[in-house]
Amino acid sequence: MARRNNLMIFILTIGVFGILNTEMGVIGILPSLADHYHVSVSQAGLLVSLFALGVAISGPILPLLFSGMDRKKVMLLVLGVFLIGNIMSIFTTNFTIALIARVVPAFFHPIYCSLAFSVAASSVRKEDAAKAVSKVFIGVSAGMVVGVPIVSFIANAASIEMAMAFFAVINAVVFLVTFLFVPTMPVKEKLSYGAQLRVLKKSKTWLSIAAVIFLNAAVFGVYSYLAEYLETVTNMSPNMISFMLFVYGGANIIGNMVAGKLLAHSAMKSVIAFPFVLGGVYLILFFAGEITLPMAIMTFIWGIVAGIGGNINQFWMASSAPEAPDFANGLFLTSCNIGTTVGAAAGGLFISGMGAKYVVLVGILSLILGLATILLRYYRHDPSEQLSD
Structure with missing residues (x-):
């Protein structure tokens, strides 16, 4: 079996x-x-x-x-x-x-x-x-x-x-x-369609949708412009940029491997910690992004954290409606795509208005909003059960 x-x-x-x-x-x-x-x-x-x-x-x-x-x-x-x-x-x-x-x-x-x-x-x-x-x-x-x-x-x-x-x-x-x-x-x-649609009546579902949108915007609002950031801020060569994109991708896969263990052993702590950890990565990128070695190291760490974030988003959405798993996963995919679209659009606006270096602010602002919705769901819905994580 x-x-x-x-x-x-x-x-x-x-x-x-x-x-x-x-x-x-x-x-x-x-x-x-x-x-x-x-x-x-x-x-x-x-x-x-x-x-x-x-x-x-x-x-x-x-x-x-x-x-x-x-x-x-x-x-x-x-x-x-x-x-x-x-x-x-x-x-x-x-x-x-x-x-x-x-x-x-x-x-x-x-x-x-x-x-x-x-x-x-x-x-x-x-x-x-x-x-x-x-x-x-x-x-x-x-x-x-x-x-x-x-x-x-x-x-x-x-x-x-x-x-x-x-x-x-x-x-x-x-x-x-x-x-x-x-x-x-x-x-x-x-499950009848009506039984599955009833999950949309729960504030827990909508808070989870909002969190996934903001957290995905936080990742892809910055990642969408990684090549631009490495070229204009870090001044890397085209070949080095291609290599760093591979590094990010490989690190992303490592993050997925780590995420399963984190969510299995301490799901709620992992969810709440994620905005703080990714926010820390973005702050380092902002202040040390012009130096090649720290930027290379942080790109690897960023890829791992982003990989963990994808799993956290799916867990957060699925756990809000366990009675309708297929519908919940559909909502997760829609929320992710909305977050990616909104984040990429906001990142483009920040770059055109302030410069490539400031695209990380899109990520930080999105993380703040994501954390707010996470904490709101946490304190409003079954906090004692979640604390047992």
Whole structure:
């Protein structure tokens, strides 16, 4: 049983990597895609922004609608939709078709990811749930920060078509192993849509949504401009910047490994400590960001803390509505996308108005707001139970 569960969690991790890589991998090749489709770079950016918008819209809706279906069948459906979209992207040179091939799968993205978190958590003992989810989050981190340079390398070394084929191959492999090795998983206790939607009546849910938005804005409001910060503030070379992006990505994966243990042993303390730790990292970046060695060290530490933060966000949202796990994970994905969008927009405003160095203030302000919502939920909802962590 343990071996089967480990295999299933591994498959879910690779599946999440394939889906997140499809979403984020094109970031590093947008100029090449603009040339390929004969559009401007800003138009090519729609391949990213419309995908994120699709995820944000469908996040609380489609996981709810599919929550009563056999989980294996739903996973195969989502992987099949992504595979078809990937194949269309390989062969089309029409930008409109390329947009459709990305936006349609985007609506199915939250279904697979929310199921992956729920299935991983339910496949082990309750006390090991956080560790299981943290393993799936390795796929999330790898898809978001490691997939970008991999896809960029393939596009430069071979072609845009081969880079797109990389997305297709990953999703095809996951589809096959899911079909062969994942058992059927019918939902034993189907919750009505109304029962799941009732979690939106709880202030605890809305405080958790707000916290996830602010904490994700705190991370991606600064990370989105890491390359800009390293170039203009630290004065690193392009090759060194590429290396530091790899360092951040690797550290992010390490953070996921650490997060499972932290949340399993001391969940509430970890949640409350996170804004303080990341805030400390940002203060050091602000005051020592112009010096190469401290900046390199702090980028590594920042990556670890950010990796932990993703797990904390998922735990915080899921723990607010344990009676509707799939719906809660859908809300988590929507909240994360809203936070990323708001944080990146705010970071751009701070850079244009004050300079790249001051982008860290977006992170610090977001952390203050996130901490406020965390403490408000903590003191209003079951403090004695949470203190036992």
